Amino acid sequence: MDKPIIANLDDIVFDSRNKEYGAYLLRKNYTRNVRNGFIYGTIGLVLLVSIPFIAAWIEQLKPVDDEVKRLTYAELTEPPPMDENKPPPPPPTEIPPPPQRAAIKFVIPEPVPDEEAKPEETIVDIDSIKEKNVDTESKEGTEDGFDFGAAEGTGNQAVEEKKEEEPDPNAFILVEKEPLPVNLSEIKKNISYPPQAKEAGITGKVILRILVNKEGEYDKHIVVKSPHKLLTDACVEQVKNLKFTPGIQAGKPIKVWVTIPFDFKLQ
Numbered sequence: 001m002d003k004p005i006i007a008n009l010d011d012i013v014f015d016s017r018n019k020e021y022g023a024y025l026l027r028k029n030y031t032r033n034v035r036n037g038f039i040y041g042t043i044g045l046v047l048l049v050s051i052p053f054i055a056a057w058i059e060q061l062k063p064v065d066d067e068v069k070r071l072t073y074a075e076l077t078e079p080p081p082m083d084e085n086k087p088p089p090p091p092p093t094e095i096p097p098p099p100q101r102a103a104i105k106f107v108i109p110e111p112v113p114d115e116e117a118k119p120e121e122t123i124v125d126i127d128s129i130k131e132k133n134v135d136t137e138s139k140e141g142t143e144d145g146f147d148f149g150a151a152e153g154t155g156n157q158a159v160e161e162k163k164e165e166e167p168d169p170n171a172f173i174l175v176e177k178e179p180l181p182v183n184l185s186e187i188k189k190n191i192s193y194p195p196q197a198k199e200a201g202i203t204g205k206v207i208l209r210i211l212v213n214k215e216g217e218y219d220k221h222i223v224v225k226s227p228h229k230l231l232t233d234a235c236v237e238q239v240k241n242l243k244f245t246p247g248i249q250a251g252k253p254i255k256v257w258v259t260i261p262f263d264f265k266l267q
Contacts (some may be wrong), residue, residue, distance in 0.1 A: 169209050169222055169257045177248040179212040179258050187238050193264060197230040204228070206235045206262045214245040216252040224259065235262045 022051030167173055174198070179185075211219040218240050226232040247256035 096212060164255070167212070167255055167257060169211070173249070173254075173256060175247045175249045175254065176251070176254060177245070179216065179244040179247045179256050181258075181260065182216075182243045182245060184242065184260070187242055188262065190238050190241075191234050191262065194230040194234050197228060197234075197264070198266065201266065202228045202231065203264050204231065205265055206231050207259060208235060208239060208262070208266070209257050209259050210239060210242065211255060211257050212244045213255055214246055216246040216253075218242050219255065227264075231262075231264050 206226045207224040208221050209224055210221045213219045221236065221239060223232055242260075245257070246253035248254070
C-alpha cells in the first residue's frame with residue numbers, strides 16, 4: 001500500500017507556481033526565522049541585564065592591597081623653658097572716661113518780686129550757656145567734652161541697650177493709625193489650597209494675630225483659630241512676606257498686633 005503524501009499549506013498554494021520565487025522561501029522559512037529571532041533576542045537581553053553583575057564579580061576577583069600605609073610625623077621640638085623668676089605682666093591699664101561736657105540746670109522761672117528771686121532761678125544770659133548743655137542739674141566740664149545724657153557708667157564700659165518690651169497680643173492698644181497690609185491680596189493669591197485638605201473636604205477660616213514691627217514688617221504670629229493644621233501651614237508659609245504701613249502712636253511708629261483672617265472654601 002502506498003504511503004499518503006502529506007503536503008503543507010505552502011506546497012498547496014504554490015503547487016502550480018514558481019517555488020523558486022522569494023515569497024515561497026519566506027513563507028517556508030518563517031517559523032525557523034521567528035524561533036531563531038526569539039532565541040537570539042532572549043540571549044542578548046540576558047547578557048545586557050547581566051553586565052553590571054558580571055562587572056561586579058570581576059571587580060571582586062581583583063587582588064586587594066592589604067598593605068597599610070603608615071604616616072610618620074616630624075618630631076616636635078621641645079618648648080622653651082619657663083623662667084620662674086620672670087615677673088608676671090602688669091595688669092591692663094584702665095582707660096579713663098572721656099571728659100564730661102559742661103551742663104547748666106534748667107529751672108522753670110516763677111513770677112516773684114525781685115527781692116524774693118533766688119540767684120539760681122534767675123534767667124541767665126544766653127552767651128553764658130552757648131557752650132553748655134541744658135540738663136536737670138548743673139555739671140562741671142569742658143566745652144569739648146562728651147554728653148553722657150542719661151546713660152549710666154564710667155565711660156569705658158559698654159552700655160547695654162534696653163530691649164523694647166513686646167506688646168501683649170490680648171491687650172487693647174489705642175493707636176492713631178492702625179497698621180494696614182499693603183500686599184495682602186498678593187499673599188492670598190500665593191496661598192495654595194493643600195491638596196490633602198481639598199480631597200478631605202476641609203474648609204473654614206484661619207485667623208492669625210501678627211505682630212507688626214516699627215518698620216511695618218512681619219515679626220511673629222500666633223494662631224487664634226484654625227480648622228486644620230494643613231490650612232494653618234499653608235498660611236504661615238506666606239504671611240512672613242506681608243508688608244504693612246507702620247502703626248503710629250503719639251506721632252511715632254510702634255509695634256502693634258493685627259488680626260488677619262484667611263478663608264478656605266471649596267468651589
